[in-house]
Amino acid sequence: MEELVVARNLKEQIKFIGRVSQEEMAVELNKAHVFVTVSTTDGDVVSLVEAIACGNYCIVSDIPANHNWIQSGVNGFFVPLFDASELAKTIEKTVYQYKELKELSVDWNHSIIHSTGNWDKNMEQAEMLYSQLIKNKK
Secondary structure, three states: OHHHHHHOOOOOOOOOOOOOOHHHHHHHHHHOOEEEEOOOOOOOOHHHHHHHHOOOEEEEEOOHHHHOOOOEOOOEEEEOOOOHHHHHHHHHHHHHOHHHHHHHHHHHHHHHHHHOOOHHHHHHHHHHHHHHHHHHHO
């Protein structure tokens, strides 16, 4: 990938940052405009939730886990699995329409993170469920 970026003169537009701490990830996500993840399977995409929390417009693979977080055309776009051409078109469309799309996504991203993506709230719910399971087991 890095060789392809160099060959296509995209070094100014694309940065490979490698492994970073969670704090550094937040810094990098806040610098980004668009977040792309094209995983083929996932239970819940933590990096996607982090990107949404940082206000990124997201381009994601069309898998069930991503439907929990993205409303197509509002805070991101879905692309079919293994369709590099559609991915490229969607990235290009997003970059050129970014300001309009960003305005649409701000309120949605804020509300979804506070209602669904709240770590403390989710952990409280998980703890309650585990407690109920333990209680029912006795």
